[in-house]
Amino acid sequence: MLKIENLHVKLEEEDKQILKGLSLEVPAGEVHAIMGPNGSGKSTLSYVLSGKDGYEVTDGTATLEGNDLLDLEAEERAAAGLFLAFQYPVEIPGVGNMTFLRTAVNAQRKARGEEEMSAAEFLKVIRAKAKDLKIDADMLKRPVNVGFSGGEKKRNEILQMAMLEPKMCILDETDSGLDVDAMKLVSDGVNALRDPNRAFLVITHYQRLLDHIVPDVVHIMAGGKIVKSGGPELALEVEKNGYADLMESA
């Protein structure tokens, strides 16, 4: 599904290399986790894949189902099936959550040459999905993420993912800031979307999330590349001993 090879990325404005030869492959149907120390470049990877400005790819490739991602505009990547649940979801005063999501769903459908969703159908679908995530009607009416608590913002990201039904979902620390119950809700939301035709890349600092969303592969990222990959037991090792041992052995 997602294939990254030897990716080198620097900041556009400064001479600062952040990703230094990162390679990673997530096949369809699998869940991969990325763990790694603060500042190792995990969010940068997610931004570069989803098309944020300000980064320069100096080497390497990234493809989604064989199509070059790096050549596309952010919205084209989304229409191609890429989704990023932001580490810090953005507040947009003045744009209603509902309007935003309907615009997004229909923009993607249009870009793919599919029929737009009617207002009535959209309402029906979003209500059902919001209910599963315990997002109340009031939150849907409010401006995007404005006045949402940290946990509510993260649940709103998962709601967007559920509505957009992407093929490749990148979750950047969706678990941070969640209480125990919300973690369960979000994990259930993610697990409900697990599908042979869909893949997940879950960035997290905590093994706890991976008890709920059991990964096929765990990658350890440090200094802008993947330094070790393994099964779910790797996450337990991180939890117990930190990164120092792993990085030495790498």
Place this chain on the structure above:
Amino acid sequence: MAVAKEKLLARKRDALAERLGALTLPEGGAWITEARKSALGRLEAMGLPAPRDEYWRFTKPDLLNAPKPAPAAVFDHGDEMPVFGEVDRIKIVFVDGVFDAAQSDDLTLAGVEIDRLAEAAKADIHWAKGVFGTVELASQTPVERPLAALNTAFATDGVLIRVTGKAAKPISLIYKHEDDCSDAILHNVVKLEPGAELTLLENGPAAARFNKCLEVDIADGARFHHIRAQGRDHERQAVTGMFVRQGAESLFKSFTLTANGRLTRNESFIEMKGANASAHIAGAALGHGDFHHDDTVFITHDAENCESRQVFKKVLQKGAVGAFQGKILVKRGAQKTDGYQKSQSLLLDDEAQFLAKPELEIYADDVACSHGSTSGAIDEDMLFYLRARGVDKGTAMDLLVIAFVAEAIEEIEDESFREEITERLESWLLRRRG
């Protein structure tokens, strides 16, 4: 210094003499002739506005002062539906400043008296006597408004509306522009008796050059709503004055949507003379290219416990200039005043310019007044968030533009008008993207 000042005044009077050469005082009955002569008298004392005048530093008055208007091409609206087209209303149509009976409705509405100025002017006496030119005169202190005095003196027509009850539908003034060289001067008066309520709609470019006054006298407990769409024609040259006097417990709400235009100066002066009154004035302007748009607002709190709100939003790009001059004056004794002013611009590129002059002048001690003026660009993080969800860049920008002006549109009380204005804005933005 004194010599320089004398020279300046002489220049203003010369400009006026030239302008007056192209105008004739319309004939009329005693009441209006008196009002017109008095306005002409104050105009002659002031002269025309000059770039050195305190409130004309941001906006060059030349186009508005010139004896003849610069020609302005009639704008082709294509297949665009006229604003308020679906609203059940009393339509009053002026074409290049001339009343068009065929396109207008019957001027009858329960609880409302509607007269045309041109007709009422023939009488010796009219109920409008206490309002016409009077509220405008009050607005001349402390800031002179020569073009408003010129309007009172020379307006050829307009409507005089007296509301005694709750008007069942809005009155809609439609100003059409068909002649490239027309110069229209219209003067409207609205008098709301105690407890009365009216919604006034205005739209259209009116003429190549348009000088328009609206005087509003709102008695105790009366409510007035004003929604205006000035249009998106590129060559508009307009100066409008809205002069308001409010009694106790009264409500005044005004919103204006403007796009494009070569020069648009919207002045307002609101005086709150009775306790517990509320005045809200808001505007949203979109400017692109050779666009100059100026809101100059003066709100006087002259009674206790009144509330005022000014919310102005301008979206500017490609050399467009937006100006905002807003003042809240709280007079001695106007305790418990709650005054708030916000003027913001969204600059879509480096060529656009926003000039702001927010002012507070307060002579009472127990008041809450604030103002905030900001200029900013599109928030890149918001833009990326929208695009990352699949919304294309153009649509995402439009969503953020609408979000930016939403606060001004929110000032419209009626939800269906809020929706209509928002949809209109969306369609204008869409057209602009082509």
